[in-house]
Amino acid sequence: MRPQQVLLLGLILLVPVLAFLFLKSFGTNRYALPTYLPERVDSTLVAGKWQRDTVFHQVGEFRLRTQAGREVTGTELRNKGLYVASFFSPDCGLPCERQNAQLVRVQEKFRQEPRVRLASLSVNPTPDSVAVLARYAEGSGAIAGKWFFLAGDKTVVDRLLTREFGLRPVPGAQPTQVVLLIDRDGYVRGRYDGTSERDMNRLITEIDVLLYTYDHP
Template sequence: MRPQQVLVLGLILLVPVLAFLFLKSFGTNRYALPTFLPDRVDSTQVAGKWQRDTVYHQIGGFRLASQSGREVTGEEMQRKGLYVANFFFTTCPGACPRVTSQLVRVQEKFRQEPRVALASITVDPAHDSVAVLARYAEEYGAIAGKWFFLTGDKTVATRLATEEFRLAPSIDPGSLHSQQVFLVDRAGHVRGRYDGTSERDVNRLITEIEVLLYTYDHQ
């Protein structure tokens, strides 16, 4: 056998070995989602040593009416596993329809996954009654029990937007709607924030939902 042939054969045999070593070294690494909205830093004692640990905000409870007329609570949304939340109003002519259209993609991607839900909360409950939301939900093909369009007392929506999800009151004069979309885990922590008008950002949301579901299955 010629030296060149020996060299080629050696390289062919070496490739799978190198691939195995690479996967063995790096295959166990996982992509970890960040947690948003830090509340405070606490000191905890671990193995006799004090360590500083960040405590993150948990989305507080709420009770709102869905497009079907049934009341939905924050606890119910968390029990599902995770949910995607946004703030909108049905007469919004700009970003809201674009965000809702992107969220259709999220719904369809996880149509068969019961642990994924969506909550679109109106910031104009005076106009957005249950009947109005029912028509809006139907227009976008919302699946009953999966995508909830929620309405209720104005103060509840305002508290959720500004105190729980910490949207700035100055986002839009006279309104708290936003093109931001949030990913909330089963502990009530915000694990992702996205521009709901951006296809690229919503693609990232879909990927990070899959990552979060993976962590639930592989603790």
Template sequence: MRPRQTLVLGLILLVPVLAFLFLKSFGTNRYALPNFLPDHVDSTQIEGKWQRDTVFHQIGDFRFQSQAGREVAQAELADKGMYVASFFSTTCPDICPRVNSQLMRVQEKYRREGRVRLASFTTDSHQDSVAILARYAEQYGAIAGKWFFLTGNAASLNKVATEEFQLPRPLRAGSTMTPSSKLFLVDKDRRVRGIYDGTKEKEVNRLITEIEVLLYTYDHE
């Protein structure tokens, strides 16, 4: 056999070996979700060298009244797994119905998954807001204990929206914030792991995919 033919044959035989080694080395890598809402940068000294590390914001505690008339705290939403947060108004004619229709898909997908919950914060402030929310939740088929429509005083809602989820502040002082098309995926450590446009089916498909990633992470810790 000629030297050139021998070399070609050797390379052909070598390709499967290299492919096997590549897959063995890198095949176990998984897609990891990023963190959002950076808080500050920490410096830590390791072996005499300073290393900078970004610390991401943790959503602060809150407690609001739900459509069932009882108070719901963040611990009930996050500690069991994760929740999807949104901000809406019952009088919003366009964005809110589109977002809530997409959230119905998420609820149906995870109907039997107790670690996934939804929390929709209303920007309305009515004397009979609980009754209004109950009718609104019924309109979208909200499952009790799965999808919470939450309300409270304007100052507390604005604080959660603008300081915790970093949404824009109201244009006028003392007014409630405007509804948002954004959805936030919050993990059990109360950190935001994804932000999505809730009016777009493709974005909500991505949300569902990333919920699956988080669930997989929890199952294989």
């Protein structure tokens, strides 16, 4: 057998071995979502050794009015799977319009997925907030029971923004266009620029990842 033939035969036999090693090394890798808002680090004794474990913040319970005039709780929003939280002011203009256009894409992508809900919180509540929310929801094409527009007392809203969602609004500035992904346990699993198509594409992908982890624990 010629040297060239020996070399070719060796390469042919080597390919399956390399493929096996590649799959063995990398085939079990998974795309894991991060968890945001670390609160503290606890130490746990495991098999006689102390291990450090980060404890993350869970969004606390809240109760807000919807565009339909009824109240909805944080538990209701996430009890089926997850929700996408966003923040707006009815008079914020173009930034909120751009954000809502992206949120419409998310709603349409998961229209038939009952485990995905959207919640847009008004950071500037008014006495006629329910009527304002209803007009805003209608203009955004929100599906009833799928996309909730929410409002509450100023103190409640401020607490949610700062303490529960970890945002730091600038006084006098327009509401932040941060969008958050909240899982079924109340943890923040994603943070995005609501006006960025690229970021919102990432949100759609990460919702799929989170749903996959629910289906394949």
